[in-house]
Amino acid sequence: xxxxxxxxxxxxxxxxxxxxxxxxLVLASGIYFIGNKFHSANIASADSRLSGDWQAFTxxxxxxxxxxxxxxxxxxxxxxxxxxxxNEANVLENAEVREAFQRHSIVKLKADWTNGDPVITxxxxxxxxxxxxxxxxxxxxxxxxxxxxxxxxxxxxxxxLETVAGTVASQ
Numbered sequence: 001x002x003x004x005x006x007x008x009x010x011x012x013x014x015x016x017x018x019x020x021x022x023x024x025l026v027l028a029s030g031i032y033f034i035g036n037k038f039h040s041a042n043i044a045s046a047d048s049r050l051s052g053d054w055q056a057f058t059x060x061x062x063x064x065x066x067x068x069x070x071x072x073x074x075x076x077x078x079x080x081x082x083x084x085x086x087n088e089a090n091v092l093e094n095a096e097v098r099e100a101f102q103r104h105s106i107v108k109l110k111a112d113w114t115n116g117d118p119v120i121t122x123x124x125x126x127x128x129x130x131x132x133x134x135x136x137x138x139x140x141x142x143x144x145x146x147x148x149x150x151x152x153x154x155x156x157x158x159x160x161l162e163t164v165a166g167t168v169a170s171q
Contacts, residue, residue: 054110056110057112062109071140078131086151087135091154127147136148146164
């Protein structure tokens with residue numbers, strides 16, 4: 001449009017009209033394409049994050065579960081995190097791992113950081129992480145939590161769950 005209409009031989013009105021039309025098209029397409037991406041990320045984080053027996057994370061919920069003597073696994077994740085998606089699909093949602101969580105009565109909480117929740121950001125910093133993924137297994141109110149690496153394996157998770165179950169049983 002610029003090359004065809006914004007030339008020295010065109011009238012001032014025609015040149016200005018074409019420049020305004022180009023700006024409107026650029027802004028409208030930016031709003032259409034980018035605005036919808038943010039909207040769909042918000043919807044995805046609110047609607048599809050809690051499948052199965054996962055529950056929404058809040059610090060109060062974590063504290064209440066620990067006060068009752070339960071073991072809690074917290075998955076700090078985000079809808080845009082590829083490593084999180086890989087770990088969820090291949091490890092956390094594996095039938096053997098899910099069965100181990102149920103067998104040991106471990107409460108599973110999902111902390112969704114898709115939109116940069118400041119409470120979750122503070123917890124990530126407490127564990128020395130700049131972002132997600134972060135996986136923490138709380139063994140009890142006064143016990144030191146177990147922090148998993150960013151990339152999970154099925155055997156690693158099963159081993160830690162068995163260790164925690166043995167510790168709880170011996171108390």
